Amino acid sequence: MKAKSIVVLSTIIIAILIIIVVLNRSEEKSIKIFHAGSLSIPFDDLAKEFEKEYGIKVYREAAGSVSTIKKVTDLGKYADIVASADYTLIEKMMEPDYSDYCIQFATNSLVIAYTNESRYHKEINENNWYTILGRDGVRFGFSDPNKDPCGYRTMMVLQLASIYYHNETIFYNLVEKNTPIKNNYTNNSYTVYIPDSSSLTSNEKIMIRPMEVDLMAALESNEIDYLFIYESVAKQHAISGVRYLTLEDAIDLSNPDRVDDYNKVTIEMSDGRNITAKPIVYGVTIPKNAEHKDYAVKFIELLLGEKGREILIKNGQKPLQPAVCDHKDLLPDSIKPYVK
Structure with missing residues (x-):
C-alpha cells in the first residue's frame, strides 16, 4: 500500500513538473x-x-x-x-x-584569408595571388555556389580577375581544371555554369563546404592554405591568427561605382537561376x-x-x-x- 502511494505521488509530481515546463515554454x-x-x-x-x-x-x-x-x-x-x-x-x-x-x-567585400602556416604566405600579394593559389601543394577553399552567396561570389571574383588581369588562364587553372564548373564567353560577357552540388566535391586542390564559415576551421587547422571569404569574417577571426589579402576593387565586389564592370559576369545555378555580379x-x-x-x-x-x-x-x-x-x-x- 505504501509502495503504491509512493508511485502515485511520484506520478503526480512528474505531471506537475511537465505542466510547469510546458507553461513556461508557452509563456x-x-x-x-x-x-x-x-x-x-x-x-x-x-x-x-x-x-x-x-x-x-x-x-x-x-x-x-x-x-x-x-x-x-x-x-x-x-x-x-x-x-x-x-x-x-x-x-x-x-x-x-x-x-x-x-x-x-x-x-562587405571578398578577400583571401590565410595564416602564418599557409604555404607561400610571405610571398602572396595583390599582383600574384592567383599564381600562388595555382602552385603545386597549395590548397584553397570556397563554399558551395548553389547554397551560399560567398561561393558564387568567389566564382565572380575569379572570372573578374581573368578579365581585369587580361589572363584567361586564371579561371581555368583555379576552377575549371579542378572542378566541373565551366564558363562561356558570349556578347562581351561571361556566364559561369554551376553543376549540381553532388558533383562539387573536395579534392587535393580545393575544399568545398556548404557555408563559408564552415571552412574557417579548416584554414585555422591548416587543412587548407587559403580561403575566399568576406572581409568581415576574416576580421572576426584575427584573434586566432587569421590574416587576409584585400583585392582590387575591380574584382572584390565592394565598389558601387564598378557595377558595370561586375555585371560582365553572370552565374547560372544548377536550378537554372541566373545571378549577375554586383556589389555585395x-x-x-x-x-x-x-x-x-x-x-x-x-x-x-x-x-x-x-x-x-x-x-x-x-x-x-x-x-x-x-x-x-x-x-x-x-x-x-x-x-x-x-x-x-
Whole structure:
C-alpha cells in the first residue's frame, strides 16, 4: 500500500513538473531568426543586446543564404526574421509570396584569408595571388555556389580577375581544371555554369563546404592554405591568427561605382537561376509566416539603429545609413525612419 502511494505521488509530481515546463515554454517571449553564416557573430552580439533590452529570447539558425531562405519557401518552416548575405535572393526567392519587402542594411567585400602556416604566405600579394593559389601543394577553399552567396561570389571574383588581369588562364587553372564548373564567353560577357552540388566535391586542390564559415576551421587547422571569404569574417577571426589579402576593387565586389564592370559576369545555378555580379549588399525581411512580428520589428529597429550599426562596424561590416528598401510603403511604420 505504501509502495503504491509512493508511485502515485511520484506520478503526480512528474505531471506537475511537465505542466510547469510546458507553461513556461508557452509563456516565453522569443523570436526565431534564420540568417547567413557570415552574420553569425554580429547577430550573436545583436541577440545579446536585444535580450538584455527587451527580455525576449532570440533563437538563431545559421546557414548559407540560399539554404536559409529555402527553409521558409521550400520546407515551410516559420521564422520571424530572415537575413541574407545577398539581398536579391530575398527579392527573387521570397517576394511576393513569402515576404513583402527586403531591407538592404550592410555591405562587405571578398578577400583571401590565410595564416602564418599557409604555404607561400610571405610571398602572396595583390599582383600574384592567383599564381600562388595555382602552385603545386597549395590548397584553397570556397563554399558551395548553389547554397551560399560567398561561393558564387568567389566564382565572380575569379572570372573578374581573368578579365581585369587580361589572363584567361586564371579561371581555368583555379576552377575549371579542378572542378566541373565551366564558363562561356558570349556578347562581351561571361556566364559561369554551376553543376549540381553532388558533383562539387573536395579534392587535393580545393575544399568545398556548404557555408563559408564552415571552412574557417579548416584554414585555422591548416587543412587548407587559403580561403575566399568576406572581409568581415576574416576580421572576426584575427584573434586566432587569421590574416587576409584585400583585392582590387575591380574584382572584390565592394565598389558601387564598378557595377558595370561586375555585371560582365553572370552565374547560372544548377536550378537554372541566373545571378549577375554586383556589389555585395546584405538584406533582411520579416516573412509573412512570422509568429512574433512585433518582436521582429523591434529587432530590426535595433539592427538599423545606432547600436546595431556600432555592432556591425565592430564586426567588420559597413552598415548602410540609411538602409534601403524596395517597398518602403509596405514597411512597419516604426522602421520607415531608418530607411530611404
